[in-house]
Amino acid sequence: MKYCVLASGSQANATVVESGNVRLLIDAGLRCRTLEARLKAIAVTPESLNGILITHEHVDHVAGLARFVKKYPLPVFANYNTAAVIERQCLLEQLPVPEFALFDSNLPFLLEHLTITPMQIPHDTAEPVGYLLDDGEHCLGYFTDLGYVPEPVVQALRRCSGLILESNHDLQMLRQSGRGFQLISRISGRAGHLSNEQACEAVANGAGAALKIITLAHLSAECNQPELALSLMKGTLKHLGRSEIHVAIARQNQPLPFMEL
Ligand SMILES: [Zn+2]
Ligand SMILES: [Zn+2]
Structure with a gap:
């Protein structure tokens, strides 16, 4: 299994995951033309x-x-509540409504040999989920846009050999960002985004023996610094005696190389 984060951050998110003959996109937050260009850039x-x-x-x-x-x-996999909101948004903006393949957020489903397990996460939308993608050999976790890491997700991290995890903000930078109280509360709140510290805590509590690569994702452009997020996570891994785990930082403006699990 391998994956490539095409874009990650508060402007746009999209990731390619590949296992055998199955190739999936997680989210399509890049505009169509940019998405085409970035896919082309990674062949x-x-x-x-x-x-x-x-x-x-x-x-x-x-x-x-x-x-x-x-x-x-292409089939668009989403739960009912998320699909319903996207459909409304499309109708309002006079965009074509995608063909949805609906899933139950509490049930894993199969795509060829790949087991996809949606996991509900706390975020201020209809029914937000993260994903576990398991091909029997490797398991990739994708968890961004969550206010805190719920216990079932911490448990699920134990299975992961690859992990794409939100490390959105540094709490102090967020508080000193000059943003309004309400926005700061929303971002740092229980249905907002994970701070660097929360990401580190999740890894400290959930990293399993198979974990090989962590990609820190959805970094705030104004309230975080890639070097800071990276050094905090590396410090956590060192403390755990797991310095062999590779840590990468996903970017907003360019795709990362493919990460092979
Ligand atoms: Zn987001
Ligand atoms: Zn979001």
Whole structure:
């Protein structure tokens, strides 16, 4: 299994995951043309994708979805509540409504040999989820846009050999950002985004023996610094005696290389 984060941050999010003959996109927050360009940059054709997994309906996760699947018809996997909001948004904006393949957020489903387990996470949208993708050999966890890490997700991390985990903000930088009280409360609140410290705590509590690569994702451009998030996570891993785990920082403006599990 391998994955490539095409973009991550508060402007746009999209990740390619590949295992055997299955190739998926997680979220389509890049505009259609940018998404096409970034796929091309990593030599992936849109036609070779088997589907798109949606985490939630915020615009930084679905901005390019309607146009992309109109051009390249693909099943869009989402739970009912998320699909319903996206459908309403599309109708309002006079965009084509995607063809949804609905799942129950409490039940794993199969795509060829890949077991996809949605996991509910706390975020201020209809029914936000993260994902575990397991091909029998490797398991990748994808958890961004969550106010805190619920216990079932901490337990699920134990299975992961790859982990894409939100490390959104440094709490002090957020508090000193000059943003309004309400916005600061929303971001740092129970239905907001994970801080660097929360990401480290999740790894400290949940990292299993198989964990090989962590990609820190959804970093705030104004309230975080890649070096800070990286050094905190590396410090945590050193403390755990797991310095062999590779840590990468996902970027907003360029794809990372493929990470092979
Ligand atoms: Zn987001
Ligand atoms: Zn969000």
